[in-house]
Amino acid sequence: MEVERHLLDNGSAVMVLPYDPDRRVVLLITQPRAGVLAAGETPIFEAIAGMLDGAHPVDRAREEAMEEGGLRLGDLDHVAxxxxxxxxxxxxxxxxxxxxxxxxxxxPGGGADGEHEAISVYEIPLDDLRGMVEGGTLTDAKTLILAQALMLRHQGLWNA
Incomplete structure (x- = not known):
């Protein structure tokens, strides 16, 4: 039996969920995504992300955080x-x-000049993030994984 498959080979990516334990917020973005818009949905909350294009994931995460969120990152904690x-x-x-x-x-964030990414930046209170996770309204799967990892690894952020 012969089967035809279509495969997308666009390289690998990185995603980072920045969190501020002192102000008890996370930084998320929205950006128009073709699939989401085609489904008639409004833009969804996402963590900062980008394609590696040959860069090391930590380096690319820092670059994307500056471009998309106007954010300088230090140490990164690998989740998966x-x-x-x-x-x-x-x-x-x-x-x-x-x-x-x-x-x-x-x-200011918002994306790289000339790329017309239409990125909006939001600082979301940690309690609101937990509500989004528990209520099923954080619908980007990778962002959901990161939010759950934050909740598991840093439970004290909610117990303070």
Whole structure:
């Protein structure tokens, strides 16, 4: 039996969920996504992400955090490297958590000049993030994984 498969080979990616334990917020973005818009939905909350294009995941995460969120990141905590869409794509995404503070918001974010990404930046209170996780309204799977990892690894953020 012969079977035809279509495969998307666009490289690998990185995603980082920045969190500020002092102000008790996470930084998320929205960006118009063709699949979401085609389904008639409004833009969804996502963690900062980008394609590796040959860069080391930590380096690319820092670059994307500055471009998309205007955020300077220090140490990154690796959560997992996951298959983004295994039935049709070779892409794997390295997932990270990264602590930041108010002093690390050094730029406006919004995306790289000339790329017309239409990115909006939001600082979401941790309690709202937990509500989104528990209520099923955080619908980007990779962002959901990162939010759950934050909740498991840093439970004290909610117990304070």
């Amino acid at each position: 490297t996951v298959w983004s869409l295994p039935p049709v794509s070779t892409e794997r995404t390295a997932l990270y958590l990264a602590r930041y503070g108010a002093q690390d918001r050094v730029g």
